[in-house]
Each structure stands twice: as structure tokens, then as C-alpha cells.
Amino acid sequence: MAALPLRALTMRQLQFFSVLVEEGQFGRAAKRLAITQPALSNAIKQMEKLLGVELLTRSTHRLELTPVGAEVLARTDFLVNTFEVALRDIESTVQRGRAFVRIGVIPSAAARVAAAAGEFTQGAQRDLELAWRDAPSNTLLAEVRSGQLDMAVAAITEPPGGLACIDLFRDPLVLVVRRDHALAAAGDADWEVIGKERLVLFETGSMPALGNPARAQFAQGAESYRVSYSETLYALVRSGQALGLMPRLYTSSLRDPELAVVPLLKPRIERRVVLAYLPGPMRNVVAQELIAFLRERLPQAAEPAVRRMKAPRVRR
Secondary structure, eight states, X not given: OOOHHHHTOOHHHHHHHHHHHHHOSHHHHHHHHTSOHHHHHHHHHHHHHHHTSOOEXXXXXXXXXXXXXXXXXXXXXXXXXXXXXHHHHHHIIIIIOOEEEEEEEOGGGHHHHHHHHHHXXXXXXXXXXXXXXXXXXXXXXXXXXXXXXXXXXXXXXXXOTTOEEEEEEEEEEEEEEETTSHHHHHSXXXXXXXXXXXXXXXXXXXXXXXXXXXXXXXXXXXXXXXXXXXXXXXXXXXXXXXXXXXXXXXXXXXXXXXEEEEEEESSOOEEEEEEEEOSSOOSOHHHHHHHHHHHHHGGGSOOOOOOXXXXXXXXX
């Protein structure tokens, strides 16, 4: 059972602490909170007194979290975010008569998840409002942990700490090549064959963890290009400067007559696409129902077939 002084902490104090750390300065935080700077300073001191520890080290130019302060902040952010989302739940339920669920998704899986969520909302027994968030996997998982999202469909290479995960499907790496490239005619490729080719791949997300080990084992060619967007990757492939290396999900909407998608084998490298959420009781019943629905529906979605490309005809 928590000590009585700790139970005297208020949500307002926790909100003040969270905003102060985010702003990094008492003046900016007080302005954002629409209170005076002395009032904010007193609230933080009272919070430290109740906890019996120092949360911040103060200097003329900046604030720094103590080790204990960093641990308290993680839990504070979770409580503050959960509280704010719960208030929006209440507003949505009372004023609009509908449930509210926040869901995150990696862009490459958005088409499948949106289609499945659409089926769920059409068959739901009550009105439902979905709030969507698209971002890289590490961002989505952090927002699930902090309570900003109810769930997220993300790609992982190892189990994310503190979250419950449901495996949905596997997403293998493929090559994107020019249609007149020899690999397009071959129909598939292995890592040794592409060892002397220059690759282009995404610089963030799951690609470094997936592609780098295999590339290091087999690569003999030039250093890979690193890009942030699929449009740039396709442009470099189309111009003949590199072969694209990316998860197959990204290619599901590729409709470019100049490009072909080629399975990459030996070894076949895949990322896990999972549905992640906080373990324990959910904050609303509809979120639980949506998780159960996505758990059953998403693995049933057939993976897009990668067609073998015929060799281009050569005019004589």
C-alpha cells in the first residue's frame, strides 16, 4: 500500500512536471501552462517533498533530470497521457455517443490495417471513432508504452520490452530492380549474386537491423545508399544507380512499368509485423474488441504475390 504522502500527489502536479521537462525551462513551461513561474516552482518543490527525492538539478541555463527523476518522468508521462486520452474518451462518449480508440500503424501496413478496421467499424454494435497515427515502429511502440496509443501495428526484430505482442505475419525483404535488369528475368535472387551491386535502402526503421547483417556477410560492392522515402529509392533504381532493398509490404502499391519486384532468397530475411499493446486491463471495451478482431483478421490477409518477370523482348 502506498504511503500517505505519495497519495497526496495530484494530476496537476504531474502535468506540471511533464511540461516542465518537455520545455526545459521554468519560464516557457509556466507560459504554456498559463501560470506564474513561482507557482510552477512551488508545485515542483511540493512534489519533490512528497516523494522525498530530488527530481531535477537546476542551473542558470538548463534543467536536468536526476536518475530518479527520469524514472518518475516515464511513469508521469504514462499517467498524464492516459488521463488526457481518458478525458477524450469521456467527451466522445457523453457528447457524441461513441467510443474512441487510438491506433498506430507503420505506413507499409496501413492498407491492410485500415481495411480490417473498416470491417470492424461497419460491424460494430456501437458508434466508434478511430484516431490514426502513422509513424516508424520505434515511435509507435514508445507511444503505446506512454499511453498515447491503445495499440499499434509495428515491425520488430526483437520483442519490445513492456508490451504484449501478437504476431500477425512475416514481411520478407525483396529487391526492386529495373525491368531490363538480368535479375528481373531470373525471377529471384540471392545475397551472393547481388554482392557486387550497389544497394539503396531505408536509413531508419527495421532496415538497418535486417539488411546490415546479411549485407556485411555477402557484400563486396560499393557502400549502400541510405534514403528516407520510397520515392527516392524508386528514382535511384529507375535511373540505374542501385538496386532497391526493402520489405515486401512497401511494394504492394508499386505500379511502375519500369520496375520489377524480385524475391530475395538464401537467406530469406523477414521482419515480424505485430500488434502491440500494454498488458493488463484496457481502458475501454471497444479497444479490447478491436484487438481481438485484428488478431484474427490481419493474418488472414493474403500476402501479395511477387510475380516472376518475363525477360524483355529484344528487337532485332
